[in-house]
């Protein structure tokens with residue numbers, strides 16, 4: 001399989017590069033290609049002429065997006081459209097990596113792939129708009145929504161928790177946001193399987209099960225054998241520039257339709273910590 005990856009130096013991008021080692025892979029980091037630059041995107045897609053493009057490049061600073069709305073839309077939406085146009089020109093298939101933050105979090109049961117988008121922050125808005133535009137530009141696009149990424153090679157929730165727990169007698173973690181932690185190597189493997197399955201449409205790809213950030217932190221400390229106290233706090237006690245959905249669990253039905261199963265998030269935490 002000839003695959004081109006944008007965002008190859010990011011958290012997910014690094015896992016994709018490892019996962020796709022056996023394929024004819026062309027990885028681009030932000031210093032190779034700025035996806036806002038149409039001419040450059042067009043040029044590298046023409047040259048690499050891939051069967052599949054995986055678009056993992058994005059402006060992912062959720063709080064930063066609130067004060068940099070133009071940048072958020074320029075990268076996450078216009079940049080994504082550039083990649084889709086280039087894909088259309090050369091007949092490449094595209095997987096666009098999107099987010100649980102396209103939803104508002106008012107659900108009490110997992111979001112299905114076809115549920116209405118209703119983002120409550122700028123990052124989510126930029127990704128939701130991108131999804132809509134990509135479907136227009138490239139109807140056979142595969143939109144892979146994921147959530148709460150963690151993995152080696154960058155800023156990651158487990159690494160932050162371990163660092164805090166090692167230096168403080170007690171840590172406070174939010175207990176009123178529920179989602180599914182997703183391990184980047186598991187996500188990369190599922191994305192590769194989606195390419196092989198010639199997937200299209202919206203697919204939800206997270207590790208199975210769900211928890212709050214507090215539960216996630218407790219599991220990280222438990223598996224690490226650390227006894228640092230953890231205090232459950234509310235989102236209201238820790239105001240951030242961007243609002244977060246209270247519930248952003250994604251139903252796996254759309255992934256199961258391709259015969260793909262994801263490991264439980266607790267199993268992923270164990271493997272992440274073992275490899276550290």
Ligand SMILES: NC(=O)c1ccc[n+]([C@@H]2O[C@H](COP(=O)([O-])OP(=O)(O)OC[C@H]3O[C@@H](n4cnc5c(N)ncnc54)[C@H](OP(=O)(O)O)[C@@H]3O)[C@@H](O)[C@H]2O)c1
Pocket residue numbers: 006007008009010011012013029030031033034035036055056057058059060075079097098099100146147148149150154
């Ligand atoms: N992290 C999460 O919890 C999460 C949750 C749901 C969905 N997602 C989605 O998953 C995908 C991968 O996320 P991630 O966690 O791997 O993010 P990440 O670590 O921030 O990686 C994103 C990469 O995109 C690059 N990039 C930024 N602006 C660019 C531009 N204009 N042109 C080209 N490259 C650019 C960044 O490079 P620089 O660092 O050099 O700017 C970075 O290497 C993204 O689409 C994200 O929206 C992430």
